[in-house]
Amino acid sequence: MGDVNSIWDAKFLEYDVAVIGGGIIGVNTAISLAEKNSSLRIVILERGIVPQGASTRNAGFACFGSASEIAADIDLLGPEATFDLVYKRVSGVHRLLDRLKNHNVGLENHGGYDVLLQGFAEIDSSMHVMPHTTLQRLDEINSLLLPIFSVPVFHAVPERLAQHRFGAYATHLIYTPFESTIHSGKLMYELWRVAERKGIQIRTGFDVQDIQSETVAGITQHTLHANSLGANQHTNTQPPIKCKHVVVAASAQIPMLTNAYADLEIVPARGQIIVTSPIPNLAINGSYHMDGGYYYFRNVGNRVLLGGGRNTAFEAEQTVALETSMPIMEHLERICKSVLLPHTNYTIDHRWAGTMAFSSSKQPIVKTIAPGVTVAFGCNGMGVAMAAHVGNLAANCLP
Ligand SMILES: Cc1cc2nc3c(=O)[nH]c(=O)nc-3n(C[C@H](O)[C@H](O)[C@H](O)COP(=O)(O)OP(=O)(O)OC[C@H]3O[C@@H](n4cnc5c(N)ncnc54)[C@H](O)[C@@H]3O)c2cc1C
Incomplete structure (x- = not known):
């Protein structure tokens, strides 16, 4: 031998x-x-x-936190730690895109929305954010983050709600021009x-x-x-x-x-995603968050990608398993139908899961x-x- x-x-x-x-x-x-x-x-x-x-396996958001998520972080971590996190995320995106500046990563700058929901507890009893709380805190959040963005970062845009053709649960929209999407592949x-x-x-x-x-x-x-x-x-x-x-x-x-x-101290967290069939004249364009960031959706061409819902089954989703789970899939499908695309015919063409590593x-x-x-x-x-x-x-x- x-x-x-x-x-x-x-x-x-x-x-x-x-x-x-x-x-x-x-x-x-x-x-x-x-x-x-x-x-x-x-x-x-x-x-x-x-x-x-x-x-x-992610959603491809180049994001720094929705208005509702940042409001929740201020309560949880305090304003200084929240500022520090947002600063790291914003400078991190710039550092990454700078590293890839001569490469096509499918970057699209359509801005990001926080879709505020009312009555949503009927389909998700673990709803986190009450719409008016975030709206009332926009000035507080904007002035905290002013040194990062130099201008107010979030704006209430009620006039854009109708053009999105969402279901009745969606009652308010907050917009930021500073969020983008990429093609993760x-x-x-x-x-x-x-x-x-x-x-x-x-x-x-x-x-x-x-x-x-x-x-x-x-x-x-x-x-x-x-x-x-x-x-x-x-x-x-x-x-x-x-x-x-x-x-x-x-x-x-x-x-x-x-x-x-x-x-x-690593907490595994599974995230799950569904993607619809192509939808003619899709009104969704850019990246969107709901319920403090626990749900997120965007367009991928003329399809809709929707992910999240971990908050409905925290313990079960603390797993490294890569299979999708039936309860979360059904939940995401319900939200897609009742909030995002209530007046549209489509099928769910793709589903997948991925695991993140969270720190407390x-x-x-x-x-x-x-x-x-x-x-x-x-x-x-x-x-x-x-x-x-x-x-x-x-x-x-x-x-
Ligand atoms: C469904 C979902 C949606 C998300 N959406 C977004 C989003 O829109 N925007 C955003 O910023 N973030 C998003 N994230 C989070 C983001 O994807 C993660 O924060 C990021 O990918 C973590 O990168 P990582 O390199 O630590 O982990 P990973 O990408 O998981 O990389 C770890 C790598 O290690 C390899 N590996 C593991 N064990 C071994 C071993 N023993 N030997 C050799 N290789 C090994 C794995 O195969 C893997 O490729 C999302 C995550 C999920 C799951």
Whole structure:
């Protein structure tokens, strides 16, 4: 029997940094690292053949929080922490789009709406936001966020309600011109291209099973083993990757990989989405939020994408399962019919789910939990806005 690897294989198997997870945080971390030090040998290890997490399963909002969500955050976190979060989201979107400025990510600037609902409790008993509360707080929110946007960010636009042809539950609209939508597939595809152009290697189908660390003469080295996928016909196993630093950007899967080092407070949160058939003369154009951000919808061409409803089953939705669930699907369909498109014929053509990793503070968590092992997660449902910022923080954790 010969050796499993040849003497040349080390070139493919040894790196300065391995980033686990090819989602929006992992790739931004790798790009920030390469921008800091172009001589670093960096590899991204992704379990899927394509990025298999929330980054390609989301709704594609480049958003910073609806008026109702920001009002709720002021009550929960206080004005200073809320300002800080909104500032990070807005600057994070700019940083991400700047990184991709010569790439087509399907960016559309039609602005965003907060659709305020009345009587909605009849179809959703867990309704969070009473419409008049947010409307009465617009001046407070606008003056808090004035240093970020330089002009009032939110406006009540009652005159635009009729043109949307919503159902009777929708009673008020708040508009911001500062929200956009992107095509999440194009965004991730182009981010991977940016990473590859910077010399970062992306290894797909590498499902990291564990991280083994060893310190010899003060130098720590990590060995990352993959689950056997039978990808290598010769040995029926993937050869392990060795590296000096690991950044674990595997979202809700992080505890599975790091529990030996630290007990991290990560709450998995499943998000679910439905997409309609094409609708002629669709009145919905841009991005929309409802009930404090617990529901969100947008147009994708002339289809409607609607997601959310986690608030109707918080415990059941704290899962990494990727299947859609019948109660949430039925709930979203009811909302689509009764609020969004009451006068329209359509079918539901697509349904999917994805998992997020929430932190209790709503702040991203970037932390070195052992020598050479850093974790990065916690965009709390706003990865498009936060990931470039989180990636930069993670890159700064490395010497
Ligand atoms: C339904 C839904 C709608 C959303 N809508 C929006 C939105 O409109 N706007 C917005 O800003 N945010 C939205 N989000 C949130 C956003 O998608 C996330 O905040 C963001 O994608 C998190 O990025 P991430 O890189 O941490 O995680 P992920 O994209 O989940 O990436 C983690 C990666 O790690 C890989 N991985 C996991 N375990 C391993 C392992 N052991 N070995 C190798 N690889 C591994 C996974 O395959 C995955 O590709 C939404 C999320 C969901 C679920």
